[in-house]
Amino acid sequence: MSTPPTDFSTDFSAAVAAHVVRYGGSFFPEPIDRAQGSYVFAGDRRWLDFTSGQMSAILGHCHPDIVTTVRESIGRLDHLFSGMLSAPVVDLATRLAATLPEPLSHVLQLTTGAESNEAALRMAKLYTGGHEIVSFSKSWHGMTAGAVAATYSSGRAGYGPVAPGNLALPTPDAYRSRFVGADGEYDWQTELDFGFELIDAQSTGALAACIVEPILSSGGIIDLPPGYLAALKRKCEERGMLLIVDEAQTGLWRTGAAYAFERDGVVPDILTLSKTLGAGLPIAAVVTSAEIETVCHERGFLFFTTHVSDPLVAAVGCTVLDVLDAGVGAAVAAKGQRLRAGLDELATRHELIGDVRGRGLMQGIELVTDRDSKEPAHEIGTEVTMRCYENGLHMNVVQLPGMGSIFRIAPPLTATDDEIDDGLSILDRALSG
Numbered sequence: 001m002s003t004p005p006t007d008f009s010t011d012f013s014a015a016v017a018a019h020v021v022r023y024g025g026s027f028f029p030e031p032i033d034r035a036q037g038s039y040v041f042a043g044d045r046r047w048l049d050f051t052s053g054q055m056s057a058i059l060g061h062c063h064p065d066i067v068t069t070v071r072e073s074i075g076r077l078d079h080l081f082s083g084m085l086s087a088p089v090v091d092l093a094t095r096l097a098a099t100l101p102e103p104l105s106h107v108l109q110l111t112t113g114a115e116s117n118e119a120a121l122r123m124a125k126l127y128t129g130g131h132e133i134v135s136f137s138k139s140w141h142g143m144t145a146g147a148v149a150a151t152y153s154s155g156r157a158g159y160g161p162v163a164p165g166n167l168a169l170p171t172p173d174a175y176r177s178r179f180v181g182a183d184g185e186y187d188w189q190t191e192l193d194f195g196f197e198l199i200d201a202q203s204t205g206a207l208a209a210c211i212v213e214p215i216l217s218s219g220g221i222i223d224l225p226p227g228y229l230a231a232l233k234r235k236c237e238e239r240g241m242l243l244i245v246d247e248a249q250t251g252l253w254r255t256g257a258a259y260a261f262e263r264d265g266v267v268p269d270i271l272t273l274s275k276t277l278g279a280g281l282p283i284a285a286v287v288t289s290a291e292i293e294t295v296c297h298e299r300g301f302l303f304f305t306t307h308v309s310d311p312l313v314a315a316v317g318c319t320v321l322d323v324l325d326a327g328v329g330a331a332v333a334a335k336g337q338r339l340r341a342g343l344d345e346l347a348t349r350h351e352l353i354g355d356v357r358g359r360g361l362m363q364g365i366e367l368v369t370d371r372d373s374k375e376p377a378h379e380i381g382t383e384v385t386m387r388c389y390e391n392g393l394h395m396n397v398v399q400l401p402g403m404g405s406i407f408r409i410a411p412p413l414t415a416t417d418d419e420i421d422d423g424l425s426i427l428d429r430a431l432s433g
């Protein structure tokens with residue numbers, strides 16, 4: 001017999017205050033009791049979910065094919081001893097490898113994004129013999145020790161030292177960079193060269209890897225300038241470091257391409273996938289080359305976890321790939337253009353919008369009090385979020401200190417044109433005050 005749910009209707013807030021640990025930002029004000037497609041529901045109220053849950057529910061909520069897979073798998077093949085493999089796990093590895101360029105062929109199936117980055121960092125250290133890790137000054141790679149040490153966008157103060165050897169590279173923020181050439185254009189190459197001058201000055205000669213998001217999401221939807229990733233890969237190669245690309249949010253069609261790194265004609269040494277791979281369920285993957293896999297194995301690579309190679313979520317991952325292959329993935333580019341055109345149009349009418357940026361169905365807008373000074377409009381951002389909430393749109397301000405003026409807009413990839421238009425029109429009204 002299952003335990004009856006807590007009756008929040010009497011005093012939800014008091015129960016939260018009495019028993020729930022606050023783990024970051026404030027909670028959504030309503031208890032959500034149902035989620036379906038592009039919506040989440042609380043009683044008879046509903047909100048368009050333009051954060052796709054925590055940027056994960058790319059097929060909307062409770063997609064019927066995922067529901068079927070979970071129901072079938074839980075009754076047949078749920079979880080195994082970590083040294084046992086099963087067909088769904090090997091199918092998923094094979095299918096993921098088939099979606100990726102050579103030499104990315106070998107897959108380690110894990111559970112969360114932080115965990116996948118942790119494993120990727122351990123691989124890079126073992127493979128190179130180094131331990132120093134470079135990442136962007138506005139990065140977010142997760143909350144476990146290695147991943148958090150490579151995370152600079154927030155949460156560093158108050159927890160004591162991280163592992164030695166973590167070094168920050170300036171985030172290539174085209175809207176706010178101080179690196180502007182005489183022609184007034186953003187000069188990312190000089191910024192990158194400067195960043196590596198600092199890295200080289202600080203390094204003890206033990207550089208292992210550079211880990212980056214192709215679009216920094218928690219950092220404020222900052223898209224790497226075209227050409228940047230290729231130049232970064234060259235910097236890594238010159239120093240014998242590996243390039244790890246963290247596609248937790250951008251992988252599997254979110255940006256209109258199967259993987260965001262494809263735009264730059266660069267293949268990472270290690271790719272990590274997580275949120276989008278499970279479309280709401282906890283699965284992650286590390287993908288690397290046969291060569292790196294072999295060397296690491298020979299050196300005793302260990303990443304033995306409770307849920308490594310779990311069959312149930314592997315089956316879900318395979319279903320996610322099926323649904324994406326059946327047309328959902330290919331439709332993202334056009335939907336992304338629709339969303340972007342709508343946001344660009346809003347920017348022509350709302351002076352508040354200083355910048356619109358992103359790719360595909362991962363867009364961001366930055367609100368400023370004045371377009372010349374680019375002063376961030378944090379308070380107005382909070383008001384606009386509130387008005388969106390009141391009118392049925394959940395589209396969050398990046399919930400980190402100092403980021404209150406940047407909206408992250410990422411509807412499920414299954415969102416219809418009407419839902420995208422509805423979201424835009426709610427945002428329009430919210431911006432109008």
Ligand SMILES: Cc1ncc(COP(=O)(O)O)c(C=O)c1O
Binds near residue numbers: 115140141142246249
């Ligand atoms: C780019 C990126 N990497 C890693 C993570 C961490 O994933 P998880 O929260 O599943 O550990 C996140 C989470 O927001 C992310 O955005």
